[in-house]
Amino acid sequence: MPTLTYRDALNQALREEMQRDPNVFLMGEEVGIYQGAYKVSRGLLEEFGPQRVVDTPIAELGFAGIGIGAAMAGLRPVIEFMTWNFAVLALDQIVNSAAKMLYMSGGQIPMPIVFRGPNGAALQLSSQHSQAWESWLAHIPGLKVVAPATPADAKGLLKSAIRDNNPVIVLEGEMLYNTKGEVPEGEYVVSIGKADLKREGGDVTLICHSKTVTVALKAADTLQEQGVAADVLDLRSLRPLDEAAILTSVAKTNRAVVVEEGWPHCGVGAQVVDVIQRDAFDQLDAPVLRVSQADTPMPYNKQLERAAKPSPERIVAAARRVLYLE
Amino acid sequence: MATATAPSQSKDLTRADLHRQMLRQMLLIRRFEEKAAEAYALGKIGGFCHLYIGQEAVAVGSMAALRSDDYVIASYREHGQALVRGIPANAVMAELFGKATGCSRGKGGSMHLFDVAKRFMGGHGIVGGHIPLAAGLGFAVKYRGGDQVCLCFFGEAAVNIGAFHESLNMSAGWKLPVIFLCENNRYGMGTAFERVAAITDVAEHACSYDMQAETVNGMDALAVYEATQRAVQRARQGGRPTLLEVRTYRFMGHSMSDPLHGVYRTKEEVEEQKKRDPITQLAHKLKDDGVLSQEGVDAIDVEVRAEVDAAVRFADESPDPAPDELYTHVLAD
Numbered sequence: 001m002p003t004l005t006y007r008d009a010l011n012q013a014l015r016e017e018m019q020r021d022p023n024v025f026l027m028g029e030e031v032g033i034y035q036g037a038y039k040v041s042r043g044l045l046e047e048f049g050p051q052r053v054v055d056t057p058i059a060e061l062g063f064a065g066i067g068i069g070a071a072m073a074g075l076r077p078v079i080e081f082m083t084w085n086f087a088v089l090a091l092d093q094i095v096n097s098a099a100k101m102l103y104m105s106g107g108q109i110p111m112p113i114v115f116r117g118p119n120g121a122a123l124q125l126s127s128q129h130s131q132a133w134e135s136w137l138a139h140i141p142g143l144k145v146v147a148p149a150t151p152a153d154a155k156g157l158l159k160s161a162i163r164d165n166n167p168v169i170v171l172e173g174e175m176l177y178n179t180k181g182e183v184p185e186g187e188y189v190v191s192i193g194k195a196d197l198k199r200e201g202g203d204v205t206l207i208c209h210s211k212t213v214t215v216a217l218k219a220a221d222t223l224q225e226q227g228v229a230a231d232v233l234d235l236r237s238l239r240p241l242d243e244a245a246i247l248t249s250v251a252k253t254n255r256a257v258v259v260e261e262g263w264p265h266c267g268v269g270a271q272v273v274d275v276i277q278r279d280a281f282d283q284l285d286a287p288v289l290r291v292s293q294a295d296t297p298m299p300y301n302k303q304l305e306r307a308a309k310p311s312p313e314r315i316v317a318a319a320r321r322v323l324y325l326e
Numbered sequence: 327m328a329t330a331t332a333p334s335q336s337k338d339l340t341r342a343d344l345h346r347q348m349l350r351q352m353l354l355i356r357r358f359e360e361k362a363a364e365a366y367a368l369g370k371i372g373g374f375c376h377l378y379i380g381q382e383a384v385a386v387g388s389m390a391a392l393r394s395d396d397y398v399i400a401s402y403r404e405h406g407q408a409l410v411r412g413i414p415a416n417a418v419m420a421e422l423f424g425k426a427t428g429c430s431r432g433k434g435g436s437m438h439l440f441d442v443a444k445r446f447m448g449g450h451g452i453v454g455g456h457i458p459l460a461a462g463l464g465f466a467v468k469y470r471g472g473d474q475v476c477l478c479f480f481g482e483a484a485v486n487i488g489a490f491h492e493s494l495n496m497s498a499g500w501k502l503p504v505i506f507l508c509e510n511n512r513y514g515m516g517t518a519f520e521r522v523a524a525i526t527d528v529a530e531h532a533c534s535y536d537m538q539a540e541t542v543n544g545m546d547a548l549a550v551y552e553a554t555q556r557a558v559q560r561a562r563q564g565g566r567p568t569l570l571e572v573r574t575y576r577f578m579g580h581s582m583s584d585p586l587h588g589v590y591r592t593k594e595e596v597e598e599q600k601k602r603d604p605i606t607q608l609a610h611k612l613k614d615d616g617v618l619s620q621e622g623v624d625a626i627d628v629e630v631r632a633e634v635d636a637a638v639r640f641a642d643e644s645p646d647p648a649p650d651e652l653y654t655h656v657l658a659d
Binding site: 165 | 397430442456495656
């Protein structure tokens with residue numbers, strides 16, 4: 001199986017879906033001539049031309065809305081945001097137009113559109129460029145939200161997202177674009193709404209998604225050295241949430257730590273904890289703990305930034321606490 | 327001679343028919359809205375309900391210039407546009423009543439009337455939020471190489487919103503076949519446009535985007551029709567968008583919860599504007615042209631009143647959506 005970067009896996013998904021369906025087009029800032037701010041769209045302009053790889057002005061609300069209008073007419077737009085921080089300008093369109101169109105039209109207008117781009121902190125980009133938006137987006141009925149952690153999942157989930165008849169948010173990890181992994185060639189889709197057990201243990205469940213999967217896997221290595229075997233459950237999809245996979249793992253381990261890049265207050269982890277307390281209350285041997293970004297804007301300083309982010313050390317500490325090893 | 331004059335006669339007849347149809351549509355909207363106000367007062371219509379009384383010439387005149395495969399998209403004051411586009415009064419009234427037989431199955435309400443078969447792409451409730459959608463519909467037409475146009479209705483208050491400017495910029499730059507029709511009724515809710523806009527001639531904004539524009543008397547259905555025809559031609563033939571500023575006036579409050587004139591405009595101003603009633607004006611013209619007698623006008627009025635009464639009965643007697651409709655149409659299959 002070929003090894004690809006996360007970036008090239010996304011590129012492959014886009015290319016294959018654009019070859020497969022002439023209604024699919026890509027629109028966003030710098031996606032064409034510049035080849036993508038993060039080079040995800042490299043080569044697509046040359047292959048598909050400016051009608052299907054559309055460079056836009058810096059007007060997130062406007063071009064998100066144009067994508068939605070095109071989807072109302074039956075096209076299948078892929079809207080790239082240079083980062084999700086900028087997509088906040090387009091939230092009115094995503095929330096009020098895309099997510100509600102099918103419902104408020106009484107089922108007449110499906111909304112086959114993808115909004116994608118990098119999400120979460122990179123390195124020293126400071127407060128406005130280092131944010132994880134999944135809890136904002138996963139809150140909204142009418143949207144699907146996925147956050148792939150590996151190149152294979154990036155390809156498979158983006159292909160599913162493009163074929164879906166609903167608005168799908170694809171949260172890519174800015175720090176994941178260069179990561180490598182095996183990616184199946186050709187037709188490879190990952191169903192939206194299915195979590196993936198990235199590592200099997202039995203003593204504690206580490207529940208994570210996107211970039212925090214890597215962090216949790218490192219934590220699991222450390223825990224292994226300490227004699228603790230961890231399940232590392234990658235949610236992959238935040239709406240719908242694979243509650244069965246969460247409950248299956250917790251039924252086995254009786255202990256869980258939920259990890260995310262977002263802020264703790266009303267975060268994705270809070271939703272996961274709700275599922276566990278409701279449906280696995282009797283199986284728990286310890287309160288569920290959460291590891292998230294510090295409840296602050298992201299600082300610029302390197303040491304402070306490191307302290308703000310979820311780290312293997314913080315996950316190990318939380319896991320040891322739910323195991324009453326601390 | 328007969329063969330030489332026939333086409334011209336037929337053309338005149340067509341024009342007379344068109345004018346009669348316009349008058350009928352305007353009267354239908356007027357009577358429909360009057361009944362909607364009554365039903366609102368009786369508690370049969372809930373939520374927000376924005377009436378179109380006074381502005382009928384805008385929807386009627388502009389949409390007469392469209393083909394059935396063109397797209398129409400509107401704001402939340404869209405009962406009139408929905409009726410003109412051919413959504414049956416029954417289905418529009420039933421939607422206002424929140425019934426299962428409504429054009430959005432009772433899930434959209436007054437602000438979200440939809441009928442995809444008629445290419446009526448909705449009423450939208452966030453001021454200015456649907457203007458980019460109009461550009462997107464135009465984008466799709468161009469993408470497919472079609473010659474349809476998209477007619478987008480919005481109020482002058484939407485001109486102060488970024489979405490308006492972003493949409494005009496991209497539509498002009500990309501040559502999208504969209505007609506941006508600003509219904510300037512002078513007040514965004516209770517705020518006079520000149521109190522909040524640096525440029526009060528909306529059409530002037532077009533020059534920022536190298537776009538054609540026209541300012542039109544919105545109390546004259548035929549003037550609106552002709553200006554829209556020119557805009558449609560530009561869009562259909564060269565994909566050039568147009569900004570139409572149509573100056574109109576709303577005789578009612580902003581919504582049913584707003585009194586007729588409120589504190590932001592005087593009773594005298596409203597009464598003065600009512601002298602320009604677009605329905606009276608068109609009726610006069612048709613009488614002057616010998617197209618209709620007063621009896622003819624009255625007969626149309628009787629007919630549309632019956633249609634609206636029937637719509638109210640239909641809405642009243644229609645069932646509510648089934649309880650499980652709450653959970654349908656959240657996601658498509």
